[in-house]
Amino acid sequence: MGPLTFNDIISTEWNYVIALLIGLAFGYILEASGFSSSRKLVGVFYGYDFVVIRVFITAVSVAMITLLYLDYLGFLDFSMLYVVPTYINAQVVGSIIMGIGFLMGGFCPGTSLTAVAIGKIDGMVFTGGIWLGIFGFSEAYPYIEDFNNSGYLGNVTIMDYFGINAYTFAFGFAVFAIIAFTVASKIRKNIKEIQY
Amino acid sequence: MQKRYIFLAILFIAMASGLLFLPDMKEKSQIPVDVFLNDIHSNNRHLTSDEIAKRIINGDPMVFLVDVRTVEEYDNYSLPGSINIPLKDILLDDWAGYLDQDIVDVIFYSNDDILSEQAWALCKQLGFKNLYVLDGGLNTWFETIMLPKEPGELASTAAFDLFSFRTGASIYFGSGSTAVAVEAKPVKKKTIPVKKKAKREAEGGC
Numbered sequence: 001m002g003p004l005t006f007n008d009i010i011s012t013e014w015n016y017v018i019a020l021l022i023g024l025a026f027g028y029i030l031e032a033s034g035f036s037s038s039r040k041l042v043g044v045f046y047g048y049d050f051v052v053i054r055v056f057i058t059a060v061s062v063a064m065i066t067l068l069y070l071d072y073l074g075f076l077d078f079s080m081l082y083v084v085p086t087y088i089n090a091q092v093v094g095s096i097i098m099g100i101g102f103l104m105g106g107f108c109p110g111t112s113l114t115a116v117a118i119g120k121i122d123g124m125v126f127t128g129g130i131w132l133g134i135f136g137f138s139e140a141y142p143y144i145e146d147f148n149n150s151g152y153l154g155n156v157t158i159m160d161y162f163g164i165n166a167y168t169f170a171f172g173f174a175v176f177a178i179i180a181f182t183v184a185s186k187i188r189k190n191i192k193e194i195q196y
Numbered sequence: 197m198q199k200r201y202i203f204l205a206i207l208f209i210a211m212a213s214g215l216l217f218l219p220d221m222k223e224k225s226q227i228p229v230d231v232f233l234n235d236i237h238s239n240n241r242h243l244t245s246d247e248i249a250k251r252i253i254n255g256d257p258m259v260f261l262v263d264v265r266t267v268e269e270y271d272n273y274s275l276p277g278s279i280n281i282p283l284k285d286i287l288l289d290d291w292a293g294y295l296d297q298d299i300v301d302v303i304f305y306s307n308d309d310i311l312s313e314q315a316w317a318l319c320k321q322l323g324f325k326n327l328y329v330l331d332g333g334l335n336t337w338f339e340t341i342m343l344p345k346e347p348g349e350l351a352s353t354a355a356f357d358l359f360s361f362r363t364g365a366s367i368y369f370g371s372g373s374t375a376v377a378v379e380a381k382p383v384k385k386k387t388i389p390v391k392k393k394a395k396r397e398a399e400g401g402c
Contacts, residue, residue, distance in 0.1 A: 174208055
């Protein structure tokens with residue numbers, strides 16, 4: 001049956017409408033759970049707030065387990081899902097830059113937009129920085145093109161690359177998630193509550 | 197720790213460990229039955245001999261002809277550029293590289309289109325893409341391309357165009373036919389006189 005868009009159960013036109021609705025819901029929930037505050041976001045780096053880790057690991061593992069079950073039951077063709085191609089060198093460097101930017105600015109691209117939406121000036125400055133970065137990257141592209149395309153591994157997943165069974169990996173990840181949550185809540189308990 | 201978090205964590209681990217105990221999945225290589233039936237009923241897998249001849253003559257690199265008859269028949273006669281995969285061997289792994297791809301158009305042919313349709317069905321079921329069948333097989337190929345029949349005198353211009361193409365193609369494919377293409381004769385237009393109706397006089401009025 002799935003993916004719904006490829007198999008024409010959802011037409012292209014409705015696909016955009018649904019994407020818009022999901023985007024609105026995503027932005028609303030980010031804002032409602034406090035993700036438009038840079039203090040909350042960087043809390044994970046300073047060790048006083050782990051909500052980012054909790055949210056993202058939960059999202060990843062719930063999605064992973066659900067997809068695997070849907071695939072097993074035949075509701076979704078796992079092989080038709082899009083896997084982002086891996087350019088290992090460029091992606092390692094890119095994630096380091098992203099991490100530094102996240103720590104310094106206190107936002108990731110999505111949350112900076114929710115901050116703009118509620119009128120935060122730091123969010124606007126951050127978004128301006130993103131545009132500047134995009135512009136700089138595009139202008140410098142001819143010089144970094146070779147590096148940008150180096151370390152190509154194809155559209156691989158961790159399971160493909162290391163030859164791990166997807167189910168074993170999902171279970172391992174779930175165990176890791178629970179351990180991470182427990183440790184995070186232990187740390188959280190031992191430090192002073194911060195108001196923001 | 198709050199009770200609901202413990203409950204959620206246990207539920208989460210239970211769902212995840214459920215994955216470990218799933219029985220082995222059955223072979224999933226076949227496409228869904230309804231899709232397959234749909235493909236059987238739609239006729240767009242058939243390519244006419246004219247279409248294929250045109251593409252071969254134009255040197256279309258996407259054409260990949262597969263002869264599904266026996267080796268002897270293939271040695272006796274085959275279309276230029278075709279390879280021979282006898283129907284009984286078609287599911288061997290040796291050929292998967294040729295058939296399971298999404299670049300060229302795989303066109304099956306046999307003497308009629310019975311064997312080639314079977315080859316099409318076998319490969320289609322495995323989810324291979326770009327599969328086609330030469331409509332009518334080599335019999336039709338000979339009737340149309342190799343030994344084209346001259347259309348009657350009253351046939352349309354299109355029929356004459358087709359005939360002249362086929363004559364050219366038959367020379368290209370080496371049938372030795374030297375019949376000269378016939379120019380279409382212009383058909384005289386018949387005019388049918390239309391009698392105009394006499395205007396009726398306006399009756400009364402306001």
